[in-house]
Amino acid sequence: MTQPLHPPLDRPARRREIVETARNIAAEQGWPAVTVRAMAARIGCSAPAIYQYFRDKDAVLEALAEDGRALLAANLDEAVAGQSGAGKKLRATIRALWAFSEVNRELYAVIFGLDGLAPHRGARDGLAPSGMIRLAAEFLDKRGNPETAGDLADRLMATAHGFICVAAADDFPGGRDKAFDLLMLTVEALLKGVVRHN
Structure with a gap:
């Protein structure tokens, strides 16, 4: 008896294949091209077969976002490794967020x-990743400032996100490099504006 050329994938492997296929289509053609039919065609199965693994397209996106959040957290952790001081770490986090948005746009x-x-940010209420909130707490604690860490982290994140969105649309006067430079100047102003309390 001959073995099939391509043995069937187990459930976790098939789910992984579907998620990676969605990401590949998005990276190549943009998110509007990611449909259940397109994923099925790329994998070589029927569209209803996708529903054996995910309830709908949004569940595929949530699984992909979970992967993305893990990769982003790892990138942010790597960016602050070896940095001293919460301020330097926060600046490094913003630079790493910018780099992530360029390399992993989808x-x-x-x-x-x-x-x-x-957005598929997860169950938390804030905009900023949890690592940024921890650094903001450290930054504020050193200054005895009563502002909440979540608020400072969200202000930094919203600033970075705004610059990232405008730059990603190729709509920033002076281009992406100018957008990044102005982002870092704005972050510097935000951090310097945190008043030290005794």
Whole structure:
């Protein structure tokens, strides 16, 4: 008896294949091209077969966003490794967020809701990743400042996100490099504006 050329994938492997296929289509053609039919065609199965693994397209996007959030967290952790001081770490985090949005545009879009997608940030209420909130807490604690860490982190994140969105649309006067330079100047102003309390 001959073995099939391509043995069937187990359930976790098939789910992984579907998620990676969605990401690949988005990276190549943009998120509007990611449909259940397109994923099925790329994988070589029927569209209803996708529903054996995910309830709908949004569940695929949530799984992809979960991967993206894990990769982003790892990138942010790597960016602050070896840095001393919460201020330097916060600046490094913003630079790493910018780099992530450039290298992993499709993941950034699905996490934060670009290209017509709803955000898939997870169950937390804030905009900023949890690592940024921890650094903001450290930064504020050193200054005895009563502002909440979540508020400072969200202000930094909203600032970065705004610059990232405008730059991603190729709509920033002076281009992406200018957008990044102005982002870092704005972050510097925000951090310097945190008043030290005794």
